[in-house]
Amino acid sequence: GNAKGAISFMSHLGQLYPLNTDIAFQLGRLYFNQNKTNEAILEFKRALELNPSHLDSLYSLALALEKKGDEAQAIGFLKQALKISPNNQILKDKLEQLEKH
Numbered sequence: 001g002n003a004k005g006a007i008s009f010m011s012h013l014g015q016l017y018p019l020n021t022d023i024a025f026q027l028g029r030l031y032f033n034q035n036k037t038n039e040a041i042l043e044f045k046r047a048l049e050l051n052p053s054h055l056d057s058l059y060s061l062a063l064a065l066e067k068k069g070d071e072a073q074a075i076g077f078l079k080q081a082l083k084i085s086p087n088n089q090i091l092k093d094k095l096e097q098l099e100k101h
Contacts, residue, residue, distance in 0.1 A: 003034050021051040028057070032064055040064045055084050059091065071098050 010027040017023055028043030044061035047054050058081035065074040078095040085091060 003030060006030050007034070019050060021047045021054050021057070024050065025054065025057050025060070028060060028064075032060065032067075037064050037067050041068070053084055055081055055088075058084070059094075062094065066098065071101055074098055 007030045014023045024043050024047035028040045032040035041064045044057045047057040058077050062074040062077040075098050082091050
């Protein structure tokens with residue numbers, strides 16, 4: 001219920017543990033849920049710099065890019081995610097939805 005406090009706490013953890021992929025991902029989710037899409041994108045990209053195969057970050061980055069209207073980049077990240085998890089129906093459905101536009 002306290003998104004601002006959660007963001008502050010996760011930001012602090014990110015400073016203490018800058019190489020922790022999960023902290024960057026969770027901070028990205030918090031930003032995304034607060035409609036701070038640009039900040040979310042930066043955190044998801046940071047998580048992917050730390051772990052390029054982080055499936056949740058790939059998917060979340062695609063959602064954030066879609067929200068910004070950048071469907072082409074979103075499709076690219078979904079395709080990357082599908083290389084890691086080729087049978088993931090959620091990824092397949094989202095990709096199909098975006099490719100129809």
